Amino acid sequence: MNICVIGTGYVGLVTGVSLSEIGHHVICIDVDEDKVTKMKKGISPIYEPGLSELMAKNIKEKRLRFTTSHSEGLQQAAVVYIAVGTPENKDGSADLSFVAQAAKDIAENVEHDVIVVTKSTVPVGTNAMIKEIVQTHLSDGLQVEVVSNPEFLKEGSAIHDSFHGDRIVIGAENEQAFSIIEEINQPFRVPIFKTDIKSAEMIKYASNAFLATKISFINEISNICELLGANIENVSTGMGLDQRIGSQFLKAGIGYGGSCFPKDTKALIQIAGNVEYEFELLKGVVNVNKKQQGILIGKLNDCLPVISGKKIAVLGLAFKPNTDDMRESASILITEELIKLGAEVVAYDPIAMDNAKTILSSKVQYADSIERAVDNSDAVLILTDWDEIKNVDLAVFHKMKRPLVIDGRNCFTLEAMEKNGIDYHSIGRPVSAKLIEAAPI
Numbered sequence: 001m002n003i004c005v006i007g008t009g010y011v012g013l014v015t016g017v018s019l020s021e022i023g024h025h026v027i028c029i030d031v032d033e034d035k036v037t038k039m040k041k042g043i044s045p046i047y048e049p050g051l052s053e054l055m056a057k058n059i060k061e062k063r064l065r066f067t068t069s070h071s072e073g074l075q076q077a078a079v080v081y082i083a084v085g086t087p088e089n090k091d092g093s094a095d096l097s098f099v100a101q102a103a104k105d106i107a108e109n110v111e112h113d114v115i116v117v118t119k120s121t122v123p124v125g126t127n128a129m130i131k132e133i134v135q136t137h138l139s140d141g142l143q144v145e146v147v148s149n150p151e152f153l154k155e156g157s158a159i160h161d162s163f164h165g166d167r168i169v170i171g172a173e174n175e176q177a178f179s180i181i182e183e184i185n186q187p188f189r190v191p192i193f194k195t196d197i198k199s200a201e202m203i204k205y206a207s208n209a210f211l212a213t214k215i216s217f218i219n220e221i222s223n224i225c226e227l228l229g230a231n232i233e234n235v236s237t238g239m240g241l242d243q244r245i246g247s248q249f250l251k252a253g254i255g256y257g258g259s260c261f262p263k264d265t266k267a268l269i270q271i272a273g274n275v276e277y278e279f280e281l282l283k284g285v286v287n288v289n290k291k292q293q294g295i296l297i298g299k300l301n302d303c304l305p306v307i308s309g310k311k312i313a314v315l316g317l318a319f320k321p322n323t324d325d326m327r328e329s330a331s332i333l334i335t336e337e338l339i340k341l342g343a344e345v346v347a348y349d350p351i352a353m354d355n356a357k358t359i360l361s362s363k364v365q366y367a368d369s370i371e372r373a374v375d376n377s378d379a380v381l382i383l384t385d386w387d388e389i390k391n392v393d394l395a396v397f398h399k400m401k402r403p404l405v406i407d408g409r410n411c412f413t414l415e416a417m418e419k420n421g422i423d424y425h426s427i428g429r430p431v432s433a434k435l436i437e438a439a440p441i
C-alpha cells in the first residue's frame with residue numbers, strides 16, 4: 001500500500017518506519033526542513049532505540065522516503081496518517097491547529113479519493129472536524145473517509161511497542177475503511193479492536209488518564225508509607241501480584257512527566273468540562289503529580305537546611321530512561337528551584353543533555369560523566385532511572401563531601417546503600433543512614 005505520514009515526531013517517524021518495515025511504501029512529510037534533511041540521510045532526529053537501524057534499512061530497500069513537500073508526499077498515497085502534535089493550550093485543552101492545518105494540506109494536495117487516519121491524540125469529535133475540513137477544501141467529486149487509530153507506544157521502547165503492542169484500536173464509520181486499515185496493520189500481528197470513531201478517540205485519553213491515575217495513586221501511598229515506616233517497594237510488589245491490579249505503572253517516584261500524560265490528563269478534564277462534567281478524580285491526579293514533582297526539594301532541604309552555595313549533582317534529566325525527551329520532565333522544575341535557592345547545579349544525563357541545554361536555566365552546568373558530576377558535591381539528586389545510574393559503582397558517592405543521595409526513582413536497595421555507608425533518602429521507604437555519623441552541615 002502507498003502510505004503518507006504527515007509529521008515525523010516520535011509517533012510519525014516510528015509509524016512511518018514500522019509501516020515500511022512490514023512492506024508498505026511510505027513517504028513521510030514534515031514542515032521542519034532540518035529534520036527532513038537529516039532523515040533523507042538516514043539520520044534519526046530523535047533518540048529511540050532501534051529506530052535508526054530500521055530507518056536505514058527501509059530507506060535502502062526503497063520503501064521509505066522523506067519530503068517537505070505536501071504535493072509530492074500526497075501524490076500517490078491511498079491512505080494518509082496524521083501524526084502532528086496536539087500540544088496544550090493555556091487553558092489545558094488540546095491545541096488542534098496543527099491537525100487542522102494537516103487536514104487542509106491533505107485536501108489541497110490530493111487528486112484522488114483518500115482515507116485519513118488520525119494517529120495524533122485528539123479530543124472526541126476531532127475526526128468529524130477533520131472530515132469536514134478535508135471535504136470543504138477537496139476538489140469536486142473526490143471522497144474522504146476518516147479513521148481514528150490512536151497510538152499507544154511509549155518513548156524509549158517505541159519500536160518494540162509498535163511490533164508487540166497489546167492492541168491496535170481502529171475507529172471507523174464503514175466496513176470498507178475498517179478493512180483497508182485492518183489489512184495495513186495485519187502484518188504487525190497485534191490484536192485489533194474495531195469500534196466507532198468517538199469511542200476510539202476516548203479510548204486513547206481514558207488509557208493515558210488511567211495510567212496517570214495509577215502513578216498518582218501509588219505516589220500518594222508512598223508518601224503515607226514514609227509517614228508510617230512501611231516500604232513502598234514491598235507494597236507495590238504485594239499489590240501488583242493481584243492480577244486485577246497488575247504490577248505495571250505502580251512505581252512510585254517524582255511523578256509522571258513527558259509529552260503526553262501531563263497534557264492528556266488536562267485535556268480530558270477540559271473534554272469532560274465541555275459537556276459540563278467535572279472530572280474530580282482526574283483533577284486530583286493532576287494536583288498530586290504537581291506536588292510529587294517537587295518532593296525531592298523538601299527532602300534535600302531537610303538534610304541541607306542551607307542550599308545556597310552548595311554543589312548539588314543532578315543525575316538524570318530526561319522524563320524517563322532511554323529517551324532524549326525533556327518535555328514536562330521533573331528535572332525542569334527541580335533544577336529551576338535549586339538555582340532559585342542559590343545552589344550550584346551540575347547535571348549529568350547519558351542522552352538528554354543536548355536537549356536539556358536548550359531548556360534548563362543557563363546557570364546549570366553539565367558534566368560528562370556521573371563521576372565528574374558527583375565529585376566534591378554536597379548532595380546528589382537522582383531524577384531518572386537510567387541503567388547507567390542504577391548500575392553505578394556505589395564507591396562513586398564517596399567522592400562527595402559526604403555521601404548524601406536523594407533518589408527520586410528508588411534506583412538502589414536500602415541494604416546496598418547502608419552497606420556502603422551512604423546517607424540515602426528515597427521515595428516511600430525508610431531512610432538508610434544507620435552507618436552515617438551525623439555530620440555538622
Ligand SMILES: NC(=O)C1=CN([C@@H]2O[C@H](COP(=O)(O)OP(=O)(O)OC[C@H]3O[C@@H](n4cnc5c(N)ncnc54)[C@H](O)[C@@H]3O)[C@@H](O)[C@H]2O)C=CC1
Pocket residue numbers: 006007008009010011012029030031032035083084085086098101102105119120121122151152153154155259260
Ligand atoms: N510522543 C509520544 O510518545 C506519543 C505521542 N502521541 C500523540 O501523537 C501526536 C504527535 O506526538 P509527537 O510525535 O510527540 O509530536 P512531535 O511534536 O514530536 O512531532 C510533530 C511533528 O509534526 C510536524 N508538523 C506539524 N505540522 C505539520 C504539517 N502541517 N505538515 C507536516 N508536518 C507537520 C512538526 O514539524 C513535528 O516534527 C500527539 O498528538 C501526541 O499526543 C501518542 C502516543 C505516543
Ligand SMILES: O=C(O)[C@H]1O[C@H](OP(=O)(O)OP(=O)(O)OC[C@H]2O[C@@H](n3ccc(=O)[nH]c3=O)[C@H](O)[C@@H]2O)[C@H](O)[C@@H](O)[C@@H]1O
Pocket residue numbers: 121151152153154155156208211215248249250251252253254255256257258259260261319320
Ligand atoms: O500517549 C502517549 O504519548 C504515551 O504516553 C505514555 O508513554 P510515555 O509518556 O512515553 O512514557 P511512560 O513509560 O508511560 O512514562 C510516563 C511517565 O510516568 C512515569 N512513571 C511511569 C510508570 C510508573 O510506574 N511510574 C512512573 O512514575 C515515568 O517516569 C514518566 O515520567 C504511555 O505509557 C503510552 O502508552 C502512550 O502512548
